[in-house]
Amino acid sequence: xxxxxxxxxxxxxxxxxxxxxxxxxxxxxxxxxxxxxxxxxxxxxxxxxxxxxxxxxxxxxxxxxxxxxxxxxxxxxxxxxxxxxxxxxxxxxxxxxxxxxxxxxxxxxxxxxxxxxxxxxxxxxxxxxxxxxxxxxxxxxxxxxxxxxxxxxxxxxxxxxxxxxxxxxxxxxxxxxxxxxxxxxxxxxxxxxxxxxxxxxxxxxxxxxxxxxxxxxxxxxxxxxxxxxxxx
Amino acid sequence: xxxxxxxxxxxxxxxxxxxxxxxxxxxxxxxxxxxxxxxxxxxxxxxxxxxxxxxxxxxxxxxxxxxxxxxxxxxxxxxxxxxxxxxxxxxxxxxxxxxxxxxxxxxxxxxxxxxxxxxxxxxxxxxxxxxxxxxxxxxxxxxxxxxxxxxxxxxxxxxxxxxxxxxxxxxxxxxxxxxxxxxxxxxxxxxxxxxxxxxxxxxxxxxxxxxxxxxxxxxxxxxxxxxxxxxxxxxxxxxxxxxxxxxxxxxxxxxxxxxxxxxxxxxxxxxxxxxxxxxxxxxxxxxxxxxxxxxxxxxxxxxxxxxxxxxxxxxxxxxxxxxxxxxxxxxxxxxxxxxxxxxxx
Numbered sequence: 349x350x351x352x353x354x355x356x357x358x359x360x361x362x363x364x365x366x367x368x369x370x371x372x373x374x375x376x377x378x379x380x381x382x383x384x385x386x387x388x389x390x391x392x393x394x395x396x397x398x399x400x401x402x403x404x405x406x407x408x409x410x411x412x413x414x415x416x417x418x419x420x421x422x423x424x425x426x427x428x429x430x431x432x433x434x435x436x437x438x439x440x441x442x443x444x445x446x447x448x449x450x451x452x453x454x455x456x457x458x459x460x461x462x463x464x465x466x467x468x469x470x471x472x473x474x475x476x477x478x479x480x481x482x483x484x485x486x487x488x489x490x491x492x493x494x495x496x497x498x499x500x501x502x503x504x505x506x507x508x509x510x511x512x513x514x515x516x517x518x519x520x521x522x523x524x525x526x527x528x529x530x531x532x533x534x535x536x537x538x539x540x541x542x543x544x545x546x547x548x549x550x551x552x553x554x555x556x557x558x559x560x561x562x563x564x565x566x567x568x569x570x571x572x573x574x575x576x577x578x579x580x
Numbered sequence: 581x582x583x584x585x586x587x588x589x590x591x592x593x594x595x596x597x598x599x600x601x602x603x604x605x606x607x608x609x610x611x612x613x614x615x616x617x618x619x620x621x622x623x624x625x626x627x628x629x630x631x632x633x634x635x636x637x638x639x640x641x642x643x644x645x646x647x648x649x650x651x652x653x654x655x656x657x658x659x660x661x662x663x664x665x666x667x668x669x670x671x672x673x674x675x676x677x678x679x680x681x682x683x684x685x686x687x688x689x690x691x692x693x694x695x696x697x698x699x700x701x702x703x704x705x706x707x708x709x710x711x712x713x714x715x716x717x718x719x720x721x722x723x724x725x726x727x728x729x730x731x732x733x734x735x736x737x738x739x740x741x742x743x744x745x746x747x748x749x750x751x752x753x754x755x756x757x758x759x760x761x762x763x764x765x766x767x768x769x770x771x772x773x774x775x776x777x778x779x780x781x782x783x784x785x786x787x788x789x790x791x792x793x794x795x796x797x798x799x800x801x802x803x804x805x806x807x808x809x810x811x812x813x814x815x816x817x818x819x820x821x822x823x824x825x826x827x828x829x830x831x832x833x834x835x836x837x838x839x840x841x842x843x844x845x846x847x848x849x850x851x852x853x854x855x856x857x858x859x860x861x862x863x864x865x866x867x868x869x870x871x872x873x874x875x876x877x878x879x880x881x882x883x884x885x886x887x888x889x890x891x892x893x894x895x896x897x898x899x900x901x902x903x904x905x906x907x908x909x910x911x912x913x914x915x916x917x918x919x920x921x922x923x924x925x
Contacts, residue, residue, distance in 0.1 A: 467627040468666035470653035472680045472727045482679075486670035 349539075352519050353527040354546060356435055360510075360523065361503035364442040365450075369496055371443075372450030377480075379451075380458040398448035402508025405444050409513050413440060432513050435521050441509035446499040453498065457491025458484070494561055501554040505547070524550075583731050583763040587623050587633030587643075596620065596630075598789040600782045602763040607792065608774035609767045610810050611784030617767045618663070620784070621733045624765070625660040626653035637731055638762075659729030663736045665720035667708035673719050674704040680726030690726060698722040713741040714749045721756065732757070732764040738773060750776055771812050775799070783807045788925070803843070805922045808850045813920060814894040815856075819849040833889030837864050839916040848922040853882060854896040855918040858904070858911070865914045869893065874903050885912065 379390050397405055413420040413431040420431045431437060461484055469479045485492070507525040514521040516530050524547050531540035582603040589596040596616045600607075611617050622628035624635055626642065629650065635643040637658065642651050667676050677694050681687040695701050698718045703711055711719065717737060724732065737753065738746050754777055757764050766777050774781055774795060781798050783790045785806035793807075802808040808816065817831035827836045827849055836849065859866055869885035872892065881897040883904075895912060897903055904910060 462664075462666070464662045464664065464666045465668060467622070467625070467653070468660065468662055469668070469679070470627060471625050471656070471658060471660045471729075472723065473654045473657075473682045474679065475654070483668050483670065487668075 349542065350519070353522045353524050353543070356438075356521070357504055357523040357525070360435070360438045360442055361500050363436075364439045364446060364503050365496060365500040367439075368443055368447050368450045368499055372447060372495065372499070373454050373492065375447075375451050376454035376458050380455055394451050395448045397444050398452075402441075402445060402506065402510075403512065406441060406509035406512030409440055409444065409509060413437075413513070433515050433517070433521065435514065438506070438510040438514040438521065438523060441513045442503040442506045445506050445509055446502045449502055450495045450499045453495030454488070454492050457488035457495075460491070461487055490561065490564075494558060497554060497558050497561065501551065501558075504550060504554070581638050583624070583638075583765070584634070584636040585620070585624060587620070587630035587635060589619065589623065589628075589630045594787055596623075596787045598784065598787075600789050600792050602765055602780075602782075602792070604761065604763060605780075606757055606764045606766050606778045608778035608781035608795070609765055609784060610771065610774050610781050610798075611769060611806075612810070613769055615784045616787040617769075617784055618735055621660060621735050621765065621767055624731075625658050625733060626651060626656045627660075640730075657728070657730045659724035659727060659732045661717075661720055661724060661732070661734045661737055663739055665708075665716045665740065667716060667720055667723070669708055672705050672707060673700055673711070673715075676708070676719055677723045677726055680723035682727055694722040694726055712745075714745055714752075717741070717749060717753070721753075725760075730762050732760060732762065733767070734765065735767045736769070737766075738768075738770075753777070769810075771799075771810060783810060785925070790925070802850075802920060803923065805848045805850075805924055808848075808920055808922050812852075813850040814853040815891075816848055816850045816922075817889070817891060819846060819921075821846060829889070831889045831891040832867060832887040832893065834867055834887075836914060836919065837916050838919050838921065840921075843921055843923060845923045846921050847924045850920040850922055851914050851918055852896075852920075853894040855915060856893065856895040857913045857915060858895075859913045861911055863913065865916060866911050867893070867914065868909045868911055870907065871904065871910050876903075883910075885910065 375394055379387055379394070382390065410432065411417055415421060415424050415430055415432065423429055423431055465483055465487065466479050469483055505525060507529070510523060511526050516522055516526045524543055528540050528543045528547065531543065582601060584601050586599045587596070594616070596619055598616065598620050609617050609620065619628060623630045630643065630645070632645040633643065634641070637656070641647070641649050642656050643649060668679065671679065674691060674695065678687050678691045681690045695704055698721065700715065700719055700722060703715055708716055708719070738750065741749060757777065766774070768774050778795055780792050780794050782792045783798070783804070783806055785804070790804055790807060798807055799811050802811050802813070805816070817829040820828040820830070821842045822828055822835070825838045825840055825842060827838060827842070829836055829849060867887050869887050871883050872886050873884040875882040875884065880899050881903050883895045883897055885893040885895055887893050893912065
């Protein structure tokens, strides 16, 4: 069995998660503090990919990155690089699709953050950068971690936009999800079933990781609660 | 020298207009909840921006809307003890205090010194959620003093504590505040706390500050309705000034002699429960009442009296004397010298 699709899926998901980790947090941080009107507007724009069909995302990306479209043509002319139909083209697709997941969970965590902690640090003379890395991020760690895992899981399963922008070339752009479709289409039921099992195994592991994170958080909260009750 | 505050901020239905001066020592900021006490502190600390005005600390301008000066909270050197103490939950006590030390060079030595002075050595490795309320307060105060502030702002420092813990902690805090050189603002809605901690007090009523007065003045001769209410005066009535220092008090149903000239714009009159006197029969400032209820408190009793008007009168009755029985008419005197003459603002 050729394991290339697994390897390709994992690296696409890992790279896009890494990029979206930073972009999502950055967007969440600014939206959480933005004035109400800007907040509402940006929120709609940033969340849109979550509700759009992946084919629409794929279509829009092709409109932008295709070799004869604005960005695609410009990059092709100046760098001699085609942005579509390579293994890393899928990163564009997965990044756009998973961005709202990261952004929304991070924003939720930032909004739940007690801003008097930041105020206190400011009056103590601490810089805003220090506050962000030493107080805000550690306090929001659980939410951000959960968002990252969720984004990674979604990236692994991305099919629609990926198949449009990267296509299916065995050994080059094939991912798990496009491979399953390809084998099913060509009536190779045994191979399709194998890849389905691989996919199920990965998804189960990721979901278990999410659950463990949540349980850890809940356990921490419960321990605190019993401590408070004991103190009373 | 000291802290000069003169700020305005519009919140739509609520308008903040605060103007006071606080010298060395502890100045109370007394007001009901939602009167703008916390916002005032945040404006002084620099984490909230007033619409206009001027804030000055020891001759240093922290904020001036006309001159477009607005120092960042980092540069104001104003320490703020928040209601929930705002200790960083992800850091130990030691790291929390170290976070307050500004100079890198003596961070460790200064942290050690403060932990010793605040009796926090045993909890150095603990996280804030593992501390008692009193320890949290000490750690937060140590962290603030580590940053060497020129003024201290305390926002309801006892609201997060159980009342049985409060007594000891209150004494401890008072001693520490006495050692601090610089203005201290103590925000509270409780007259007992203000009485225990402050020398002078500024009453805040629905976003507006009233002139700073000594705590003694506030309790003996409050001049405004809000100050009188906050000083714990139980009996208040509207008052219509008549000639010769006489008042009509519709809420109690009668006329009162005050025996002195009435202040301009006076609108209300008050008298404390312990200043009502039982008398035999009619006379000047005597009211015929009926006892509605007798409330037994630990060190005294309180009689709820139905006066001729709409409002009830509360009268304190010393514990060592027998509480009067029966349903018959009960005469009380409102002694003229005990009447508090109040203006609306």
